Amino acid sequence: MKDFTITKVSWHTKQEGAIRNSHKEIADYFFALINFLQKNSLTTRHLASNESEIGEDFEIRASDLTEEGLKVIKAGMAKWLKRFNGRPMKQSDMVVLEKALQKVREANNK
Numbered sequence: 001m002k003d004f005t006i007t008k009v010s011w012h013t014k015q016e017g018a019i020r021n022s023h024k025e026i027a028d029y030f031f032a033l034i035n036f037l038q039k040n041s042l043t044t045r046h047l048a049s050n051e052s053e054i055g056e057d058f059e060i061r062a063s064d065l066t067e068e069g070l071k072v073i074k075a076g077m078a079k080w081l082k083r084f085n086g087r088p089m090k091q092s093d094m095v096v097l098e099k100a101l102q103k104v105r106e107a108n109n110k
Helices: 009-013 023-039 067-082 095-108
Strands: 005-008 059-061
Touching: 005 009, 005 067, 009 023, 023 059, 023 067, 067 095
Parallel strands: none
Antiparallel strands: 005 059
């Protein structure tokens, strides 16, 4: 598999008209995603322990995710992001990604 960047902090802070313009909000979004991925064993390495580890150059790459993790991102990340369009991120609001994970795991068990 060819490695590629899935998302990067600077993509959200440097783009004109960024919806989430504070680094704190973006770090919260990244950490919510990272925490979900790590808790569900969807990463190939430890990405971060808290928001303070998420700097401007922080990124999530395809190689950071297991095969299952990449499938979950493809199935649910865009829809999950739409839920937070300009609103504060709640780390507990993972419904969309949880549903994507459930579908991926059900498909893997068939």
